[in-house]
Amino acid sequence: MFDKINRDKVKFERRIIFGYVVTGLAFILYMPLAVAIGPAVFFIIVIPFLGGGLYAAHNYKQIKNLSIAFKTKYLPEEMQKIFSDGKYYHNRGFTEEEIISSGLLHKQDRFASEDLIEGSFAGVNFKCCDITQKDVRSNGKSTTVVTVFQGRFYEFDFPKAFKYNLLLLQPYNYRPFSGFTKVKTENVQFNSEIKIYAKNEHEAFYILTPNFMEKIMYMDKKYEDKIVFSFKDNRLYIAIDSRVDHFDLKAFKQVNASIFEEYRNELNDILDFIRILQLDLTLFK
Numbered sequence: 001m002f003d004k005i006n007r008d009k010v011k012f013e014r015r016i017i018f019g020y021v022v023t024g025l026a027f028i029l030y031m032p033l034a035v036a037i038g039p040a041v042f043f044i045i046v047i048p049f050l051g052g053g054l055y056a057a058h059n060y061k062q063i064k065n066l067s068i069a070f071k072t073k074y075l076p077e078e079m080q081k082i083f084s085d086g087k088y089y090h091n092r093g094f095t096e097e098e099i100i101s102s103g104l105l106h107k108q109d110r111f112a113s114e115d116l117i118e119g120s121f122a123g124v125n126f127k128c129c130d131i132t133q134k135d136v137r138s139n140g141k142s143t144t145v146v147t148v149f150q151g152r153f154y155e156f157d158f159p160k161a162f163k164y165n166l167l168l169l170q171p172y173n174y175r176p177f178s179g180f181t182k183v184k185t186e187n188v189q190f191n192s193e194i195k196i197y198a199k200n201e202h203e204a205f206y207i208l209t210p211n212f213m214e215k216i217m218y219m220d221k222k223y224e225d226k227i228v229f230s231f232k233d234n235r236l237y238i239a240i241d242s243r244v245d246h247f248d249l250k251a252f253k254q255v256n257a258s259i260f261e262e263y264r265n266e267l268n269d270i271l272d273f274i275r276i277l278q279l280d281l282t283l284f285k
Contacts, residue, residue, distance in 0.1 A: 019056030067249035086119035093129035102237035110134040151242040164200035
């Protein structure tokens with residue numbers, strides 16, 4: 001199984017390198033040829049320059065298709081071992097409106113969502129998927145596409161709604177929120193690690209018990225200051241800006257049995273959120 005996949009990947013990877021080499025040579029040769037030939041060199045160079053890039057992009061797409069076929073076949077098998085009622089959809093995810101309404105992310109120029117997993121554990125329903133947001137920035141002379149968020153986004157449902165919205169963000173996430181008040185606890189370390197924005201201060205302290213704050217700090221350390229939380233209505237949202245395209249086969253990285261361990265680790269993250277944060281206990285009921 002892995003031998004064939006790796007042979008196919010190597011074929012596409014070599015083509016990617018070839019495409020980049022063609023583009024690079026066209027770029028390097030442009031100035032010397034421009035001096036020797038003049039402006040007409042543009043029409044000579046533009047074809048290999050653009051063609052090489054397009055050829056490389058096409059073969060990246062081929063690896064993506066290979067990845068989709070692989071994870072569609074094997075990821076559900078791994079998921080069923082943990083969540084018997086779990087469902088997986090490689091081409092589905094949250095809508096951008098759902099993401100923005102959580103309060104954790106702002107609307108950006110480009111948005112993509114895939115690899116939706118949904119199921120339940122210990123009476124807690126959940127959904128999660130990969131999210132990518134990109135911002136197109138222009139200074140009038142050049143345009144740059146910047147990845148603002150790339151990672152996993154989770155939603156956990158509860159039988160009872162929270163009375164007021166609560167956001168737990170990283171210090172670098174600070175931005176003004178209409179109707180939110182910045183709250184501090186008596187835990188100095190927590191205040192330095194996590195910024196609290198609440199619609200109601202009393203509700204914030206109802207959720208943020210000393211025990212629960214310890215668990216939040218544990219998760220914050222585990223995910224290296226890249227995790228944020230939102231309590232809204234009857235849902236808890238969690239976003240992790242890992243800058244990783246989860247579950248996919250990676251270009252220029254050999255595929256072996258360890259990918260199944262990666263799948264299990266990602267799926268067990270869902271269990272960790274429910275177990276460690278004790279989302280199934282009466283605190284949230």
